[in-house]
Amino acid sequence: MLQKFYDAKYIDSRDGKQKPGKELSSGRTKRSRELNYTNLRQFRKTKVKKGRVSIRRNHYQLRPHDVVLNTKTNKIETVTGVQNSGTVIKFQTGKTCSIKTVVSLYHVNGMLEKKIEAI
Numbered sequence: 001m002l003q004k005f006y007d008a009k010y011i012d013s014r015d016g017k018q019k020p021g022k023e024l025s026s027g028r029t030k031r032s033r034e035l036n037y038t039n040l041r042q043f044r045k046t047k048v049k050k051g052r053v054s055i056r057r058n059h060y061q062l063r064p065h066d067v068v069l070n071t072k073t074n075k076i077e078t079v080t081g082v083q084n085s086g087t088v089i090k091f092q093t094g095k096t097c098s099i100k101t102v103v104s105l106y107h108v109n110g111m112l113e114k115k116i117e118a119i
Contacts, residue, residue: 002059008051010044018048060086062099067106072097076106 007020024044027037062068066079070091078092082099090096 002056004054004056006052006054008047009049011046011048013043013045021051062086062089062102062105068102069104069106070097070102072101 007022009018009020010024011017012019012024021044024040026039026041028035060082062079062082064080067076068079068089069075070077079089080092081090082088083090083096087099088096089099089102
């Protein structure tokens with residue numbers, strides 16, 4: 001996921017504790033249906049933290065669910081993650097190897113792609 005949402009924080013007037021905006025909401029999420037939830041917005045006292053959206057703009061060449069050929073073992077393996085600032089690849093089998101030993105990329109994020117030589 002390249003985007004994360006962080007909810008605003010409010011002081012609850014009932015007990016004085018800090019709670020996210022989702023806990024102190026009206027509960028109505030769909031406008032097409034009439035949902036009668038108790039409206040807890042009245043208990044929002046003061047806003048402690050503003051809500052924000054964080055967008056991760058960088059990503060590595062290889063991502064989870066990519067299928068690559070490992071030249072060290074001569075096997076086609078699935079990538080589960082990247083470690084050490086993108087220099088080491090972790091495979092679904094639990095093994096790791098250097099990104100330099102991977103020769104070709106077969107599938108990108110689980111979707112069929114053309115074989116790309118020399119990453």
